[in-house]
Amino acid sequence: MSTVLEVEHLTKEFQRDDVATVALRDFSLSIEEGTLVTILGRSGCGKSTMLNLLSGLSKPTSGRVLHRGSPHSGPTPDIGYLTQTDTLMPWRSVQRNVEMPMEIAGTGKAEREAKARELIATVGLADFADSYPRELSGGMRRRASLARMLANGAETILMDEPFGALDAQLRSELQRELARLWSATGHTIVFVTHDIEEALLLGDRVVVLGPLGTVLLDQEIDLDRPRDPDEAKVDPRFVELHATLASALKKGARP
Numbered sequence: 001m002s003t004v005l006e007v008e009h010l011t012k013e014f015q016r017d018d019v020a021t022v023a024l025r026d027f028s029l030s031i032e033e034g035t036l037v038t039i040l041g042r043s044g045c046g047k048s049t050m051l052n053l054l055s056g057l058s059k060p061t062s063g064r065v066l067h068r069g070s071p072h073s074g075p076t077p078d079i080g081y082l083t084q085t086d087t088l089m090p091w092r093s094v095q096r097n098v099e100m101p102m103e104i105a106g107t108g109k110a111e112r113e114a115k116a117r118e119l120i121a122t123v124g125l126a127d128f129a130d131s132y133p134r135e136l137s138g139g140m141r142r143r144a145s146l147a148r149m150l151a152n153g154a155e156t157i158l159m160d161e162p163f164g165a166l167d168a169q170l171r172s173e174l175q176r177e178l179a180r181l182w183s184a185t186g187h188t189i190v191f192v193t194h195d196i197e198e199a200l201l202l203g204d205r206v207v208v209l210g211p212l213g214t215v216l217l218d219q220e221i222d223l224d225r226p227r228d229p230d231e232a233k234v235d236p237r238f239v240e241l242h243a244t245l246a247s248a249l250k251k252g253a254r255p
């Protein structure tokens with residue numbers, strides 16, 4: 001298995017009015033091709049900072065990120081990034097928003113219209129393809145953003161708590177859909193969450209982060225797929241892994 005992203009001794013410091021805030025300190029991680037890695041950590045431990053660095057959007061204070069063996073020189077279309085903030089174009093319908101990455105890539109009209117329709121149906125928005133972002137609920141906008149990110153065709157995908165604001169039912173549907181897409185495409189996914197159950201239902205590896213991005217635990221998840229939330233929760237191995245992750249998170253919270 002080859003390494004897609006190699007993070008070497010990353011430190012990120014933010015400077016504001018002569019005050020320096022360290023968000024990540026000496027953080028290292030390897031992401032192997034085709035894996036679905038969930039990064040689990042409490043609020044403020046540096047997860048978004050880490051994804052910004054992995055995407056190439058932000059530059060480290062020290063250390064480096066290698067993407068397929070070469071140092072990152074900035075954002076690349078090979079890496080899709082679903083950030084926490086909504087970046088849909090308000091003047092474009094859902095259909096035209098999802099077509100946008102394909103337009104930029106020069107994909108023909110008929111092909112991009114069909115592909116966008118398919119992706120919109122995948123995220124359950126088929127009836128809202130002609131709606132504008134302002135006409136959608138927050139959860140629907142998240143789903144449209146997800147479809148647009150998938151339209152990019154990137155083989156490496158970074159996701160920052162993408163389902164956090166959704167109701168439990170929808171969240172569970174999209175988790176299942178994402179796991180299915182991942183199995184079908186062999187993409188590499190780095191998925192950030194603060195929810196232990198979500199980390200376990202999705203990941204084949206969970207990396208638990210503590211303050212300043214300290215790796216508290218790097219755990220392989222040997223649960224069968226597909227993982228149905230109701231069945232998984234009564235599986236003794238799921239319960240055991242849940243306790244292991246919860247204990248690692250708690251350890252990280254101690255001063």
Ligand SMILES: Nc1ncnc2c1ncn2[C@@H]1O[C@H](COP(=O)(O)OP(=O)(O)OP(=O)(O)O)[C@@H](O)[C@H]1O
Binds near residue numbers: 021047049
């Ligand atoms: N632009 C910035 N300027 C100053 N400090 C920042 C900046 N971005 C992040 N930080 C600080 O860095 C630390 C890590 O923030 P980050 O957003 O990466 O955490 P997180 O784990 O993603 O949190 P959450 O789960 O709440 O999104 C926090 O202390 C935050 O206040």
